[in-house]
Amino acid sequence: MITTRRELIKAGAGSLIVASALGPSITFGMMPMHHKSRMLPPSKKPRVVIVGGGWAGVTTAKHLKKKLRDRVEVVLIEKRKIFMSCPVSNVWLGGLVEMDFLMHDFQTPASKYGYTFVNATVTEINRHKRRVYTNQGYVDYDYIVLAPGIRYNYEAWFGKDREMARICATSFPSAFIPGAEHVALKRKIENFEEGTFVLVVPPPPHRCPPAPYERAAMIARVFKKNGVRGKLIILDPKKEIKPKGKGFKSAYEQLYKGLIEYVPNARIKEVDPIKKVIKTTAGDFRFDDGNLNPPHQAGDLVWLTGLVNPKTGWCDVDPLTLQSKKDPRVFVAGDSASVKGFPKSGDMAHNHSQNMLVNALVAIISGKDPYSAVRAPTNTCYSMVNGDPKEAIVINVLYDIDLKKKAPKKKKVNVDNKRSKALATATFEWAKALYRDMFS
Numbered sequence: 001m002i003t004t005r006r007e008l009i010k011a012g013a014g015s016l017i018v019a020s021a022l023g024p025s026i027t028f029g030m031m032p033m034h035h036k037s038r039m040l041p042p043s044k045k046p047r048v049v050i051v052g053g054g055w056a057g058v059t060t061a062k063h064l065k066k067k068l069r070d071r072v073e074v075v076l077i078e079k080r081k082i083f084m085s086c087p088v089s090n091v092w093l094g095g096l097v098e099m100d101f102l103m104h105d106f107q108t109p110a111s112k113y114g115y116t117f118v119n120a121t122v123t124e125i126n127r128h129k130r131r132v133y134t135n136q137g138y139v140d141y142d143y144i145v146l147a148p149g150i151r152y153n154y155e156a157w158f159g160k161d162r163e164m165a166r167i168c169a170t171s172f173p174s175a176f177i178p179g180a181e182h183v184a185l186k187r188k189i190e191n192f193e194e195g196t197f198v199l200v201v202p203p204p205p206h207r208c209p210p211a212p213y214e215r216a217a218m219i220a221r222v223f224k225k226n227g228v229r230g231k232l233i234i235l236d237p238k239k240e241i242k243p244k245g246k247g248f249k250s251a252y253e254q255l256y257k258g259l260i261e262y263v264p265n266a267r268i269k270e271v272d273p274i275k276k277v278i279k280t281t282a283g284d285f286r287f288d289d290g291n292l293n294p295p296h297q298a299g300d301l302v303w304l305t306g307l308v309n310p311k312t313g314w315c316d317v318d319p320l321t322l323q324s325k326k327d328p329r330v331f332v333a334g335d336s337a338s339v340k341g342f343p344k345s346g347d348m349a350h351n352h353s354q355n356m357l358v359n360a361l362v363a364i365i366s367g368k369d370p371y372s373a374v375r376a377p378t379n380t381c382y383s384m385v386n387g388d389p390k391e392a393i394v395i396n397v398l399y400d401i402d403l404k405k406k407a408p409k410k411k412k413v414n415v416d417n418k419r420s421k422a423l424a425t426a427t428f429e430w431a432k433a434l435y436r437d438m439f440s
């Protein structure tokens with residue numbers, strides 16, 4: 001482990017931010033750095049490199065280090081300087097919580113649990129050499145966990161026309177990846193005065209199945225509050241709202257009557273972000289402003305590794321261990337992984353990372369059977385549908401492990417479509433509990 005600035009420089013670290021068990025994160029100025037130089041010294045213990053400090057990556061880093069302590073070196077590489085949560089971001093769009101609630105730092109958990117945080121962008125992975133290249137230098141690994149989230153597939157709408165994709169992404173940002181797009185979307189919603197605002201639901205499987213419907217409720221809340229003369233049109237490729245369909249429908253009808261028009265079976269045929277027209281299998285729609293959400297795929301980074309199934313756009317993994325089906329040194333966690341029956345949610349990313357991936361990896365590193373080590377996950381997803389007063393609905397899924405089939409199976413699905421203040425309180429409690437686990 002690096003203990004001094006000199007050792008770090010010897011190891012080849014340049015403008016690199018590292019936090020370790022030794023204390024707070026340290027920034028090493030603007031020293032020139034070649035991305036092909038070694039960033040960390042060779043490790044005497046098995047080294048697990050985690051790429052992506054989102055819900056899956058941060059959870060994996062903490063729980064792996066907590067379980068194996070000195071028997072493992074854990075390195076978390078994340079390109080962002082600050083964590084922003086997509087969960088609860090719709091509630092923020094609706095004006096019911098401050099941005100501060102969504103933001104967290106990477107340094108506190110890294111220094112508390114003793115893993116190394118590297119603030120860098122991974123540019124290449126050489127699976128043969130077991131080496132990760134970043135814009136700051138390279139790191140060798142024994143095992144790697146890929147958790148880069150999703151990417152937008154604008155190609156599905158615009159083919160090779162990158163200029164149209166750029167115009168669409170800039171004019172009508174999706175905000176399904178946290179960051180500036182959320183700020184742009186909030187401005188749009190708050191400044192909207194009249195006309196048609198369109199919200200395109202991406203085709204499944206996409207990040208957070210209920211998120212577009214929760215977002216619609218929160219946008220309608222702002223429109224209602226601001227006295228907007230117009231409506232929100234939801235274009236959904238599915239034949240009905242799913243999950244929590246009844247709860248969303250009754251909220252739309254009872255709280256936002258005349259403000260929300262829901263259009264099912266609206267698969268996208270053509271999007272023109274300049275003329276502001278969307279052609280769908282349910283008809284053509286003109287709009288004045290909108291939130292245009294293209295289909296999702298596994299994050300860019302996993303495409304670089306050749307581990308994505310091009311037919312689905314997601315990574316095939318062992319459904320119990322989340323180990324890649326093509327390379328046993330590689331694990332894929334969070335939304336990039338494809339496991340039948342698992343929604344792409346923060347709660348699931350947190351749950352499957354902690355209960356399945358980490359337990360399996362601990363067993364593998366300890367020379368034990370990974371399958372008997374994994375534990376069944378759960379998934380809970382709240383959706384805020386009202387702001388005056390705050391009211392939410394919820395779905396909770398319990399899973400079992402089928403050791404014969406080596407796969408998880410759904411054990412019980414609980415849905416509460418009756419919106420209530422108690423579920424709104426539970427929404428915030430859920431988020432606080434997960435943020436606490438990941439960041440403090």
Ligand SMILES: Cc1cc2nc3c(=O)[nH]c(=O)nc-3n(C[C@H](O)[C@H](O)[C@H](O)COP(=O)(O)OP(=O)(O)OC[C@H]3O[C@@H](n4cnc5c(N)ncnc54)[C@H](O)[C@@H]3O)c2cc1C
Nearest residue numbers: 052054055056079086087122148149208334335345346347
């Ligand atoms: C509007 C909205 C509302 C949602 N609400 C909920 C909810 O209420 N409950 C719930 O459970 N889920 C919710 N979700 C879903 C949740 O946000 C995702 O399922 C979750 O973020 C997935 O975690 P992840 O770790 O796979 O990806 P992410 O959290 O996106 O993390 C991926 C990380 O990888 C980093 N990264 C990517 N490429 C590189 C690279 N090359 N080098 C270094 N770092 C890289 C990214 O910067 C990012 O920090 C919601 C999503 C949205 C969009």
